[in-house]
Amino acid sequence: MSSRVTVEYDPELLALARRAKQVAVITGAGISSESGIPTFRGAGESGALWKNFRAEELATPQAFARDPELVWEWYDWRREICAASEPNKAHEVVAAMDAHYENFLLITQNVDNLHRRAGSRRLYEIHGNIFRGRCVQTGRSFDLPAPPLDPLPPRSPFADAPARPDIVWFGESYDQEMLGACLDFLAECELVFVIGTSGMVPIPIYLADHARKHGAVIVDVNPEVSGATEIAAHYWQGRAGDALPPFWEQI
Ligand code: NAD
Numbered sequence: 001m002s003s004r005v006t007v008e009y010d011p012e013l014l015a016l017a018r019r020a021k022q023v024a025v026i027t028g029a030g031i032s033s034e035s036g037i038p039t040f041r042g043a044g045e046s047g048a049l050w051k052n053f054r055a056e057e058l059a060t061p062q063a064f065a066r067d068p069e070l071v072w073e074w075y076d077w078r079r080e081i082c083a084a085s086e087p088n089k090a091h092e093v094v095a096a097m098d099a100h101y102e103n104f105l106l107i108t109q110n111v112d113n114l115h116r117r118a119g120s121r122r123l124y125e126i127h128g129n130i131f132r133g134r135c136v137q138t139g140r141s142f143d144l145p146a147p148p149l150d151p152l153p154p155r156s157p158f159a160d161a162p163a164r165p166d167i168v169w170f171g172e173s174y175d176q177e178m179l180g181a182c183l184d185f186l187a188e189c190e191l192v193f194v195i196g197t198s199g200m201v202p203i204p205i206y207l208a209d210h211a212r213k214h215g216a217v218i219v220d221v222n223p224e225v226s227g228a229t230e231i232a233a234h235y236w237q238g239r240a241g242d243a244l245p246p247f248w249e250q251i
Contacts, residue, residue: 016190017191022190024186024189026193027110028197028204032112035086035087035088037085040055056170079144080147083147086114089245090239090241090243090244090245094115095115104122105123108124111127111130126175130167132166136163138156140158183210188214193219194219194226197226198224205231208231219232220234220235225237
């Protein structure tokens, strides 16, 4: 079903998007929902419920310590969904921005690999990538074989130790070096798009606000009012796949 989109083709915004030299995009689960990957939140959505567990009950170090097999099974289920999904038009626009702008950075909370598959090259996956595992002993990450994993849970290829998903879980800290690089880049940005993030995880809004305080114009793209809406100069109320392509055609 296609939602009605009111894209605000503000002439000043179009002019800014055409002349800008430094642009960032911050994405959340919403940009992948049109590819068929469930978000965790959003009105009327069932979310990524699996065997009646909510994500917050499984994506934690405590859950992994209690039952690693269960957590790996959940990730294997999600990996299957991600592997069977295709990047959508919004991912393609973000990849086109990467190719177009001199200085560009994509900061994604998504772990689904769809941005890379769409062609994005300059990106930070601040929550990790579902197709990678991490050795619990050495901290080194590695590519996982295609799902379904066998054995499950997988072992580390680097040490006689178990592996965990290479994901930043609820309650864990971010890679500070990566975050610092994001903040430095955002401080120099003229334009920042925040796409499909609820703001329930606060870091993307913090990052966007940092850019705004340093002079960037913020565009929030989301069918629902989000944590980014109030700091955005432009709110495009609609689905990313509807709102972004007609805008980008004019750049
Ligand atoms: P979220 O699940 O909290 O919120 C999703 C947001 O996307 C909502 O605000 C919703 O209104 C919006 N949305 C839904 N459909 C949209 C569309 N077609 N276009 C634009 N926006 C749309 O997602 P979040 O803020 O990213 O936070 C959840 C965390 O869970 C993330 O940090 C992420 O790491 C993880 N997660 C990742 C994936 C993925 O990799 N695809 C999926 C689910 C959750």
